[in-house]
């Protein structure tokens with residue numbers, strides 16, 4: 104059973120939070136710009152440049168349409184890591200005259216947390232607002248953190264590990280009342296759930312193409328046109344002045360074209376797809392809890408990203424379970440960025456898990472290729488592996504109880 108593989112002989116892909124495969128239509132859209140249409144979008148004196156510029160313009164419209172923004176509010180970057188850095192450092196350095204305080208949360212992506220750490224070294228003060236046991240931030244906690252020196256609030260839309268969807272519109276309302284800029288890392292939400300910059304009341308938003316079936320190495324920062332005055336950003340990369348001076352460097356035309364197409368495909372598909380994924384996630388969760396004891400859900404049941412399930416299999420080392428599953432399914436313990444370290448996930452720690460449960464967690468990232476048959480194969484395999492590992496485990500029920508009792 105466990106040697107049956109869905110896609111040829113490759114493991115079933117259930118790590119769609121780490122990255123997604125390129126959509127076929129996206130590759131088709133990109134191909135001309137990797138071959139014949141190789142012009143530099145900044146070349147103003149000939150047709151090669153014009154056709155590249157036109158393609159970038161169309162992609163800017165496609166990206167903007169997905170989030171209900173205007174094309175001139177989209178700044179192309181090398182990905183969401185750069186977008187997060189540009190948003191935080193760009194705003195912090197441009198608004199230094201107004202204040203030096205930034206509010207974020209404890210469960211942000213590393214790109215946000217590390218950019219904040221870099222800003223602390225430059226003299227900025229950062230408040231990390233805690234989240235509840237399901238990973239939700241309370242907008243009133245954000246309000247209480249505001250000081251006269253606050254310039255920016257940054258809260259991620261969907262947590263990449265536990266799938267919790269933040270109440271952005273409510274946090275945005277708090278930001279607006281106090282005249283503060285509001286940024287969101289929306290990488291895991293865009294193209295998967297409703298993501299309208301006006302409804303969510305964000306002023307800046309980070310997006311990545313490779314999380315929505317587009318190419319790697321391309322992303323965008325949405326920057327609201329007026330707030331009510333023009334939002335200032337200190338560029339991180341100086342040079343030829345592309346992207347209205349906010350991000351110099353020759354435009355990655357094939358990447359941008361692919362990103363645009365990926366957004367167009369998502370706009371057409373995300374709603375029915377989110378319903379389909381919610382059903383598959385339910386099937387997975389029900390199958391696991393019906394057949395395996397002591398499976399603990401991490402994060403809130405709702406509001407939760409439809410394609411995300413994160414559970415702890417008590418008494419089973421997550422690393423061992425992943426290893427035993429490697430020929431069946433591509434899974435992870437959490438974010439790809441922190442894998443490789445043996446530290447328990449800071450997100451799971453932030454929602455109050457003890458080391459034992461944090462070390463036994465598995466994240467399932469369902470996506471467009473996921474089928475009910477695959478889910479059933481993965482459930483069968485996990486039932487078998489968890490039983491085997493628990494039988495061998497020094498962390499077996501009795502042992503764990505003894506450890507907890509301190510003997």
Ligand SMILES: *Cc1c(COP(=O)(O)O)cnc(C)c1O
Nearest residue numbers: 182183184212263288290311322
């Ligand atoms: C993947 C991810 C990023 C980083 O995006 P890149 O385009 O790979 O740099 C940032 N934030 C979140 C929430 C992510 O999931």
